[in-house]
Every structure is written in C-alpha cells, then in structure tokens.
Amino acid sequence: MKGILLVNLGSPDSPSPKDVKKYLGEFLMDERVIDIPLVARTALVKGIILNTRPKQSAAAYKKIWWKEGSPLIVISERLKKSIQKQVEVPVALAMRYGSMTIKKGLQELVDKGVDEVLLFPLYPQFAMATTETITVLAEEIRQESFPNLKIESVPAFYNKPDYIEVLSHSISESLKDKPYDHLLFSYHGVPERHIRKSDVTKSHCKIDGSCCETPSKAHKFCYRHQCLEVTRLVSERLGLKKGSFSTSFQSRLGFDPWLLPYTDRTIERLGKEGVKNMAIVTPAFVSDCLETLEEIAMEGQEIFHEMGGNNFHTIPCLNDDKPFVNLLSNWINAWSKQSVIV
Known part of the structure; x- marks a missing residue:
C-alpha cells in the first residue's frame, strides 16, 4: 500500500524562549545547516548562539504567532488535509525539526498499512539544508526502524x-x-x-x-x-x-x-x-x-x-491555496496510480 509523507521545516512548540532554544539547538546542530566540524559547531551553537539568540528569536515568533499555533505548522496541516480530500492514498505530515518528527510521520503511515512511501519535501529547490537533510534522515530512520519500508523522494520541482x-x-x-x-x-x-x-x-x-x-x-x-x-x-x-x-x-x-x-x-x-x-x-x-x-x-x-x-x-506563499493543492494532488495521484514521480 502506498502513502505520502509531506515534510516541511518545523517550528518551536511555542514562542517561549525555552521552546525556541530547544528548536534552534536541533536545527543549528544539523551538520547540513552549519556544515563545520562537530567540535566547532558545538562551540558555536551551544557556546554562543543558544546563549544569545533564543530571546531575540522568541520575540520575533511572538509577533507572528497565530491563535491556532505556529503559522507554518497550521498552514502545513491545512495543506495536508486539503490534499487528503483529493487523493486516495494516506497522507501524513512531518517536520524536519521539532516535535512533529519524520519518524512519527512514517509510523503513522505504517500503522495504516503503508509499505511504500513517497517522501515529499515541501521545497521547490534542492539545498543541503532543506531537501538533502530530510532525505538523509528519512533513510537513516528507515534503516533503523522500518527496514521493510520502501521510500522514494520527490525531486526539486522548481522548473516544472x-x-x-x-x-x-x-x-x-x-x-x-x-x-x-x-x-x-x-x-x-x-x-x-x-x-x-x-x-x-x-x-x-x-x-x-x-x-x-x-x-x-x-x-x-x-x-x-x-x-x-x-x-x-x-x-x-x-x-x-x-x-x-x-x-x-x-x-x-x-x-x-x-x-x-x-x-x-x-x-x-x-x-x-x-x-x-x-x-x-x-x-x-x-x-x-x-x-x-x-x-x-x-x-x-x-x-x-x-x-x-x-x-x-x-506576496503570500502558496500555502493551502486551491491551485497549489490541486497541483500537489495531481502529482500524488499520478505517482499512486502509475509510480510516476514529479
């Protein structure tokens, strides 16, 4: 059975300095985000950035935080729900960083009987710090926890x-x-x-x-x-x-x-x-x-x-606008029926 895992960047659980610090720690310690040796990265992130930036970033998050939660999370969830209405295969949502982990997303699909996943990084362009870190981590999780799961990834779709x-x-x-x-x-x-x-x-x-x-x-x-x-x-x-x-x-x-x-x-x-x-x-x-x-x-x-x-x-991002939902749904339906990746 096939299934879809949409993956976006992620967000702190709240705009509090404590939650922002936890989120930034995970994000900035990613070797594909700050690609310097571990010792130097640890000294930079944990010794400097996490002692100064969380309060500043928390203040910025508070300016844009919605009543329903993080705008990125809320919008991504709306997108997922809208797509699910137009496709026949199960759709799950995960974040590269934060509490909505890729492992949880894969587990949700496996619990529904999925054994073949289309990993869909929500980034039009390829980058080490976005698409690559998602696909690499997903493969590591697959090997450790879901060895019988088949995962394919949607390539960059910037020029489609x-x-x-x-x-x-x-x-x-x-x-x-x-x-x-x-x-x-x-x-x-x-x-x-x-x-x-x-x-x-x-x-x-x-x-x-x-x-x-x-x-x-x-x-x-x-x-x-x-x-x-x-x-x-x-x-x-x-x-x-x-x-x-x-x-x-x-x-x-x-x-x-x-x-x-x-x-x-x-x-x-x-x-x-x-x-x-x-x-x-x-x-x-x-x-x-x-x-x-x-x-x-x-x-x-x-x-x-x-x-x-x-x-x-x-100009707003594409968010969960109907034309964008239709586009992603069409791509997903093509894959689910014919194994055609975007």
Whole structure:
C-alpha cells in the first residue's frame, strides 16, 4: 500500500524562549545547516548562539504567532488535509525539526498499512539544508526502524511548468490593483560553500555570474541556479520588463560568504534609488513562516519606509491555496496510480 509523507521545516512548540532554544539547538546542530566540524559547531551553537539568540528569536515568533499555533505548522496541516480530500492514498505530515518528527510521520503511515512511501519535501529547490537533510534522515530512520519500508523522494520541482504556472498565477492575483515599480524575488540564503559542496561535477560551480546560465549536470543540485531559474521562468510567464524585477537572498548567519545580493541591502538600495512602490515574493518557501511574516513583511517593510519608499506589498506563499493543492494532488495521484514521480 502506498502513502505520502509531506515534510516541511518545523517550528518551536511555542514562542517561549525555552521552546525556541530547544528548536534552534536541533536545527543549528544539523551538520547540513552549519556544515563545520562537530567540535566547532558545538562551540558555536551551544557556546554562543543558544546563549544569545533564543530571546531575540522568541520575540520575533511572538509577533507572528497565530491563535491556532505556529503559522507554518497550521498552514502545513491545512495543506495536508486539503490534499487528503483529493487523493486516495494516506497522507501524513512531518517536520524536519521539532516535535512533529519524520519518524512519527512514517509510523503513522505504517500503522495504516503503508509499505511504500513517497517522501515529499515541501521545497521547490534542492539545498543541503532543506531537501538533502530530510532525505538523509528519512533513510537513516528507515534503516533503523522500518527496514521493510520502501521510500522514494520527490525531486526539486522548481522548473516544472505546472508549478511555474501556479506560482505565476499566485503572484499575478496578489498584485492585482497593487501599485509596484519593482518586484523582488527573495530566496532563503545559503553559504556559498554549500553550492560548491553540492556540485556533482566538482568543478562547475564557481558562482562567477555565468556558471548558473551554462548548462551542466551540476544544476540538478545547485540551489543558486534553481532560484535564478524560478525568477527567469516566472518573469517570462508574467511578461515582466527587464529592470522591473530582481533576485536576492535572505536570512544569512555568521561571517562566511553567503549568496549575494542580500535581501535587506537590496531593499535598502532600491529605496535609495527612488523606488516608491515595491512588491516582494519568497519562492523558496511554500508556507508562510517566520522568515516571510516577520523578516520580510515586517523588517523588510521597515527598511523600505526608512529609505523613503511608500508601498511595500508582501506576496503570500502558496500555502493551502486551491491551485497549489490541486497541483500537489495531481502529482500524488499520478505517482499512486502509475509510480510516476514529479
């Protein structure tokens, strides 16, 4: 029997500093998030970050926390319920970090008689710190606890025409009657070394301004290429004029080089250059979360207004919008009936 396990990032159980510290500890100790030797990672995370950041992050979570709970969790649960109504196979939901573990999600499916799982990371683009850490952990759990379970994973779907169509439609609908001079595509940032580590050719990814546009096998696992490709495909689909849109990366951590340009500095620059009406979309996320609701919608807007901007419009993620639910349900039904992975 087949089943689906949707997996998103995760969230603290509450916006309290204690729960946020526990969540950040698990998240930042992941070797695919902070990919430095264990001793150094432990010293950095447990010796420095967890002694300073939880209170700050808890305050940010409190700003965006819903009555029903964490926005990311609530939205993901709504998405799962909506999909379940359109597919015949069991659907479970798990998070990479936090109390809604992948092991619990797999156990829920196994208890329903499932012996073949389609692991569905809810990330359009591949990255070490998102898709890879989910698939690696799922395989470890399978070997330890569910040796007879078969698991297949949905690959990155950033360039699938039907996904681009749904994303473009969402942007277009959100911008109806909204004045904007510039549309910024903001993606979650990653360290530059993650791009090079994911390069299967070991030589193509130089992050030099041209490698992402030069055809290569490396693009299958190149987060930067996949982000730029989403921007290109959506801008073409929407008929955006050159100069009216751009790409940036948010949420950097530490002092190592991360993907450029940075979102906060891009917002600042656009404001200084005289852009008065700005829209921003975050296609690395399918569910609104701390990074979209607080970092972009609140902090980004504040920066823009400080630089003289007027209107700052944040485009919601796809969340549980009907076209997105239909898209994922169609993919799942194709797999359940014909074993066709996206």
